[in-house]
Amino acid sequence: MKNERGANPLAITRNDQVPAARYYDREFYDLECERLWTRAWQMACRLEEIPNAGDYVEYENVGQSFLVIRQEDATVKAFHNTCRHRGTRLLDDRGSCRDGIVCPFHGWSWNQDGTSRAVYAPELFEASNVDPARLELHECRVELWGGCAFLCMDDDAPPLRDSLEPFASFHEARGVEKMRAEWWYSTVLPVNWKLSIEAFMESYHVARTHPQMIARKSGAGDGAQDGLTSRKVGEVLTRAASSDQVIESSLYFMRTLGEGMASMVLDKDIRVAEGLRDMKLPEDPMQASLEWNRRLNDALTTWNRSAGIPLPDQNELAEQGLVSVVNYGFPNFFLLPMYGNAACYRARPLGPEETLFEIWSLTMFPEGEEPTERLRTPIPMAGDDPRWPELPRQDFVNLPRQQAGLHSSSFDSMQLSNRIEGMISNYQRLIDGYIAGLGYDKLLPAVQKVSGPIDDVTKDLGF
Ligand code: FES
Ligand SMILES: [Fe+2]
Structure with missing residues (x-):
């Protein structure tokens, strides 16, 4: 290059x-x-960190600090967290700046939209140095996606959405x-x-680092070898040698992943799957696996929607290949x-x-x-x-x-x-x-x- x-x-x-x-x-x-x-583009915060107008959170990375602030109209702005007087960091951690952002050194202050609010004893300064337009906090690009605010310091960078596709x-x-x-x-x-x-970035380490994900109680398949050649963790770990093992293997995977992450597979999902465990499946393991996944996806979609959870149709996602974990x-x-x-x-x-x-x-x-x-x-x-x-x-x-x-x-x-x-x-x-x-x-x-x-x-x- x-x-x-x-x-x-x-x-x-x-x-x-x-x-x-x-x-x-x-x-x-x-x-x-x-x-x-x-x-x-960098993920700066989850939006649940700044639910109300005036809420701010500090985002710091490689020596640069920003304030990400929820505005009155529910939009989000980000500013360099630096006083325009002599450079002091303005705020830490999180809080509300609805009553203004006040510098701890000499008390200059700003509104939550970054505009200058007050300068202490402005008559001591050259007028041009305390011109409100000059004192505005320096804004940083911020865009929202996926329940998060992302920021980027480069005004010429492509929009977040383009940078995150596909x-x-x-x-x-x-x-x-x-x-x-x-x-x-x-x-x-x-x-x-x-x-x-x-x-x-690879599931090559799963067999050695997370042996519980491979050593299935059902004993289906050669787990270690599966791990070494896996391209999709979920796909490989639910593979089974016979149709009888399809259900146990899938339940084992769901429980082990759910327990091991305390996330991704929740108890409610496991309960739905357990409710299907007496299902009759085709003899052929491949067909059995397809049928099990289809029925499980249907059951999960139906159960969640009836509970008021707007779960996308899991079989439609599978048909479109939108399944990578x-x-x-x-x-x-x-x-x-x-x-x-x-x-x-x-x-x-x-x-x-x-x-x-x-x-x-x-x-x-x-x-x-x-x-x-x-x-x-x-x-x-x-x-x-x-x-x-x-x-x-x-x-x-x-x-x-x-x-x-x-x-x-x-x-x-x-x-x-x-x-x-x-x-x-x-x-x-x-x-x-x-x-x-x-x-x-x-x-x-x-x-x-x-x-x-x-x-x-x-x-x-x-x-
Ligand atoms: S450094 Fe912030 S008011 Fe002086
Ligand atoms: Fe890992």
């Missing part, structure tokens, strides 16, 4: 190898801060806009942010939809070898019964804290070992499978595109190629 904006000594030169230093080198980290995070359409069909947070946890991991997200949105966002639920991940760098990693559990509530309580920022827990659901805890436990191993003087670069670990190569090379300062004519098509279902193959990004 032609490097248009200065050197990137750690650029990827072979698609299936990633230089280890990209995960700890300070200069590379600084290049990401300067050239990736300043141009990419990820956005896929999740809209699955009703993600109607989901609300059930819980939200976070952890600070002693690893590079890219390492943390790569742990979720783990989906990545460049650069640091994941959605894992199942039925009317989803898990959501976000990773933010706190330094070259430190990452704030968050997980939300989302679900659809009966219409009119959505929780109204304001969502609170979680206090980070250790990655191995027993309060974490088992599946992410198993992933988190590997990560510090991997970060440590990358520092070995013997280890130059990771070696990837082009067949199942291609996503890691794809998004890493897209980062190189940002670092090279490529235009959006090149970056946008690549963003759309890189985001989507995990277990992807290595792709040509066009640069």
Whole structure:
């Protein structure tokens, strides 16, 4: 790739190898801060964090802090969280700024729409320095999607919606806009942010890291081998050797995933499936599996709708192929939809070898019964804290070992499978595109190629 904006000594030169230093080198980290995070759309908050006019939440990433504020007309604005007088950070964490945003240093203040409200003793200043137009808080682009506010520091970047396609359409069909947070946890991991997200970009690790997902009590199939070749976690784990095993295998998968994530598959879904367990299925395992999935989808759709939950028709989604379970949105966002639920991940760098990693559990509530309580920022827990659901805890436990191993003087670069670990190569090379300062004519098509279902193959990004 032609490097248009200065050197990137750690650029990827072979698609299936990633230089280890990209995960700890300070200069590379600084290049990401300067050239990736300043141009990419970032999930800034869930809208349940700012339900009422005047509610604000601080969003901070790589040293830049923003206030995301719900306006009187229910729209959302974002501002750089910096006093226009001498630069003090204005607000922290969350709260209401309906009565104004007041700088703690000399008391200058602003309205929630960013306009200047008052300057203390303005006669002490040159008039031009306290001109209200000049004092307005600097606004940052913000757009809403999927129950979240996203922001972007680059006024020239394409709209959020374009930058999220086809990820956005896929999740809209699955009703993600109607989901609300059930819980939200976070952890600070002693690893590079890219390492943390790569742990979720392939299901190749499932057999070893999450053996409970494979070691089915029903004993159907050769689980380890399934895991190694899986392209879609749900599809593989519900595969069965005979029609008798189809139902038990599916129930085992639902329970293990539901317990292991405390999300994605809820008790209500398992109860619906259990109600079907005496069903007669065709002899042929493939036919049995198709029939089971069709009946389960029907039952889930009917049950949820009768409970007032606007679940999209699960069989229609299956017919359209809209079934992938783990989906990545460049650069640091994941959605894992199942039925009317989803898990959501976000990773933010706190330094070259430190990452704030968050997980939300989302679900659809009966219409009119959505929780109204304001969502609170979680206090980070250790990655191995027993309060974490088992599946992410198993992933988190590997990560510090991997970060440590990358520092070995013997280890130059990771070696990837082009067949199942291609996503890691794809998004890493897209980062190189940002670092090279490529235009959006090149970056946008690549963003759309890189985001989507995990277990992807290595792709040509066009640069
Ligand atoms: S720095 Fe904010 S009022 Fe002076
Ligand atoms: Fe995992």
